[in-house]
Amino acid sequence: MKLKEDLNPMLLLLFHLMVWIYTFITFLPSYMLSRSTGTDKDFYGSEEERAKRAKARPLLGHPEGPYRAVSAIKGLMASLHPGMDTxxxxxxxxxxxxxxxxxxxxxxxxxxxxxxxxxxxxxxxxxxxxxxxxxxxxxxxxxxxxxxxxxxxxxxxxxxxxxxxxxxxxxxxxxxxxxxxxxxxxxxxxxxxxxxxxxxxxxxxxxxxxxxxxxxxxxxxxxxxxxxxxxxxxxxxxxxxxxxxxxxxxxxxxxxxxxxxxxxxxxxxxxxxxxxxxxxxxxxxxxxxxxxxxxxxxxxxxxxxxxxxxxxxxxxxxxxxxxxxxxxxxxxxxxxxxxICVSHGCRIGYSSPQTLADQSTKIKKGSKGDTSVLQPTLMAAVPEIMDRIYKNVMTKVEEMNCVQRTLFILAYNYKLEQLAKGYSTPLCDKLVFNKIRSLLGGQTRVLLSGGAPLSAATQRFMNVCFCCPVGQGYGLTETCGAGTISELWDYSTGRVGGPLVCCEIKLKDWVEGGYRSTDKPHPRGEILVGGPNITMGYYKNNAKNQDFFVDENGQRWFCTGDIGEFHEDGCLKIIDRKKDLVKLQAGEYVSLGKVEAMLKNCPLVDNICAYANSDETYVIGFVVPSQKQLLVLADQYGIRGSWEELCNSKAMEELVLKVITEAALAAQLERFEIPRKICLSPEPWTPETGLVTDAFKLKRKELKTHYQDDIERMYGGK
CATH class of the missing domain: 3.40.50.12780 (ANL, N-terminal domain)
Structure with a gap:
């Protein structure tokens, strides 16, 4: 995700010249610093070289798998320390x-x-x-x-x-x-x-x-x-x-x-x-x-x-x-x-989303948030929190004057290019990104993301501005949180890495959804996770335990309901979910999760829930708009009113729908996948509202009930 500059050509040329001089002067010290910190090109390699490294391989050579981590080809690892089995x-x-x-x-x-x-x-x-x-x-x-x-x-x-x-x-x-x-x-x-x-x-x-x-x-x-x-x-x-x-x-x-x-x-x-x-x-x-x-x-x-x-x-x-x-x-x-931290002797400092940073809601102005005091080196986050950080910082970038904004954009794009080549940028990090990095305490070396898919834009932003890798992972409660985590030297986006050493992954054909392990160029299907991390099932709920099974070798497996595809290097990408698939009246299948993931990248959208009835011909959506972006849009068209009045305005709905439609077309969504009508929510969806889980996943049943009147309105009173 490259950022765009908006300066006249002469000034832009001057800035590019400054970047070239900066690159020339700092190459040698940057190279030496990279080597001294163990982040040299020989270790990371270029983006192209990293993409070729095998993270996992199919054990039997079949496209459906099972796939196992290269470091665990001979057998699944079962213990953290010898004898430490409880x-x-x-x-x-x-x-x-x-x-x-x-x-x-x-x-x-x-x-x-x-x-x-x-x-x-x-x-x-x-x-x-x-x-x-x-x-x-x-x-x-x-x-x-x-x-x-x-x-x-x-x-x-x-x-x-x-x-x-x-x-x-x-x-x-x-x-x-x-x-x-x-x-x-x-x-x-x-x-x-x-x-x-x-x-x-x-x-x-x-x-x-x-x-x-x-x-x-x-x-x-x-x-x-x-x-x-x-x-x-x-x-x-x-x-x-x-x-x-x-x-x-x-x-x-x-x-x-x-x-x-x-x-x-x-x-x-x-x-x-x-x-x-x-x-x-x-x-x-x-x-x-x-x-x-x-x-x-x-x-x-x-x-x-x-x-x-x-x-x-x-x-x-x-x-x-x-x-x-x-x-x-x-x-x-x-x-x-x-x-994990306790098993390795790390220290754990406690916080809450309301006291995490200096700008958090419960921190008194002028006081320090928890990250500033603790200066953590390790941090886990759900994508919802990372998306908020990304949007807040980019809003501040937009408020900079022309010179500051262009300097930031050039530094951002310069670092992206260096990361692609396998080089670190310690001087650029110190001069440009140090202030942003200090939002998380300034010492973070690993960010783990889980709970939901992380957008490519947010992942790139965290890589660049927080000067640390983001390990995007995939796992469920039923797999004890373990499934995959991307290698920290793998900066590719949209993928969740290869299987962990404690498990293996298979793909099962889902014919109704059109996914098969024989698909080209990548095998696709429902993700099945097997290994010692697969849990014992649901407590007193035998009806739901059909998602678990034991194979002929005695290994336990869980059918996740998620659809994935394996790439040549053994990395998994989540592309759909069985429960999120809705068949429209005309026979087209719409993946609601896919639509939401694409439209969340639109700056106007803080959160979105796509919805479709099988007896209807089009998709609708509930949108929590970005307050700042919506106010700017309203101002452009001379629409006045309180926040609630703007969100309930028919004119604002149409303007936001137009922007969302343009974003959907740019993301190459099919016409039948694009919401034809939307309603704007003045209140954000938080776990306290009961509309999202604690991991900020949408509760579709509760959202449908909450917006039932709007659903009937958007579907013409049916």
């Missing part, structure tokens, strides 16, 4: 190897205040101090005491226990306690609604739940009457110490009090039942893009395999690394990422 052993190993190193960090809250906005809304703002750290030894002791305390409160091995809590250090301490004492941990998203929470707690028959004070008072308290088996609530916050007003039969405890109970000599001496690799470690409830959440049963050996596969793709991972944790720990991507 999560309690893994953490004990880390605590003994890195006892005094920082493990889990939380920022001190100095002050909180309410700030009134111009529109009358009140936002809570915080001023935060430094990170306070617990060492590996301290975390191990805390987890051991908590596990002992839970056992003293009647929690038994192999009996489920639930955690319903925001991402924070106490979440990981509680999880490690459960792993140590063989309490299967049922995880619930903090944004789930009351009925979904009650469903998960009743299905798993839990008697103990670990939660936070805020979630207890705002979510859990209202549904306690619907969860008759619940007896003990453990609150991770230290205050208050007494909890009156709860139903008879339910005891509420502070986590510190339970740890104190577990530390008593008579309880600490109690022998614990250690898990075996096949025992369930986690029952992970998906946030559910359709229907009620399903609980995925994940064994200790599944997680160890997933950690092994993903860690192999992160070069030089060691105790010197710092990871920032802010995504939901109830999501498999964040849980596995943090367990």
């Amino acid at each position: 999560l309690d052993k893994m953490f004990e190993y880390a605590a003994k190897r890195f006892p005094h190193r920082d493990c889990l960090g939380t920022r001190e809250v100095i002050s909180e205040e309410d700030e009134q906005q111009g529109n009358g809304k009140v936002f809570k703002k915080v001023v935060l101090g430094e990170y306070c750290w617990l060492s590996y030894e301290e975390v191990h002791t805390a987890a051991s005491q908590l596990g002992s305390g839970l056992a003293s409160l009647g929690q038994r091995p192999k009996n489920n226990i639930a955690i319903f809590c925001e991402t924070r250090a106490e979440w990981v301490i509680a999880a490690q306690a459960c792993f140590m004492y063989n309490f299967p941990l049922a995880t619930l998203y903090s944004t789930l609604g009351g009925p979904a929470i009650a469903h998960g707690l009743n299905e798993t028959q839990v008697t103990h739940i670990i939660t936070s004070r805020e979630l207890l008072e705002t979510r859990l308290k209202a549904i306690l009457i619907e969860v008759p088996r619940l007896q003990h609530i453990i609150v991770v916050d230290n205050t208050p110490t007494s909890w009156p007003g709860y139903p008879r039969g339910i005891s509420v405890h502070n986590m510190a009090a339970v740890q104190k109970l577990g530390a008593r000599p008579e309880n600490a001496a109690r022998e614990r039942q250690q898990p075996v690799p096949s025992d369930i470690a986690v029952i992970m409830y998906t946030s559910g893009s359709t229907g009620i959440p399903k609980g995925v049963m994940i064994s200790h050996s599944n997680i160890i395999a997933g950690i092994t596969g993903m860690a192999e793709r992160i070069p030089n991972l060691c105790e010197e690394d710092t990871y920032i944790g802010y995504l939901p720990l109830a999501h498999v991507l964040e849980l596995i990422a943090e367990l």
